[in-house]
Amino acid sequence: MAKGAVIELTAPVAHRSAVTAADGGEPGSTSLGVNADGYQHIDFDVDVTLGGTLPMVEVAPLFYDATAAHWFRGDSSYYTATGRYRLRVEARGGVVFLQVVSLTGTSPTLSLSVWASCS
Numbered sequence: 001m002a003k004g005a006v007i008e009l010t011a012p013v014a015h016r017s018a019v020t021a022a023d024g025g026e027p028g029s030t031s032l033g034v035n036a037d038g039y040q041h042i043d044f045d046v047d048v049t050l051g052g053t054l055p056m057v058e059v060a061p062l063f064y065d066a067t068a069a070h071w072f073r074g075d076s077s078y079y080t081a082t083g084r085y086r087l088r089v090e091a092r093g094g095v096v097f098l099q100v101v102s103l104t105g106t107s108p109t110l111s112l113s114v115w116a117s118c119s
Contacts, residue, residue, distance in 0.1 A: 009119045012045060016114040019100055026071045027097045030064050036091035039118035044087040044098050048079050051109035056080045058102045059087070059112075064095040076101060091118070 015034055027033060036042050048057060061074040077087055089096055103110050 012115040012117040015116040019112040033095040033097035034116045049111040053106035055105035055108035
């Protein structure tokens with residue numbers, strides 16, 4: 001009988017905490033990213049509190065390419081309501097940082113925290 005797929009999960013760890021504004025640029029160090037060495041995916045659990053009129057926060061994964069020594073941006077996700085969201089990113093064993101790209105709306109406010117686990 002063939003063996004089924006084996007899924008190994010890591011315990012969630014804090015990745016970002018109490019973010020209140022969009023990031024000014026790329027992280028200064030790969031140590032700020034999540035190292036998915038040996039794992040296919042990273043599940044980012046995003047806790048978002050939005051305020052103001054018609055607020056929207058845009059987040060995107062940044063993937064570190066060690067050969068190029070640069071971060072490369074993946075597809076964005078957009079949240080328009082306070083809530084808890086799971087964002088799955090295909091990491092393929094790399095280092096990934098979840099960037100807050102933008103915060104829009106009329107007098108928008110943000111509180112965002114992120115936990116990450118690898119699978």
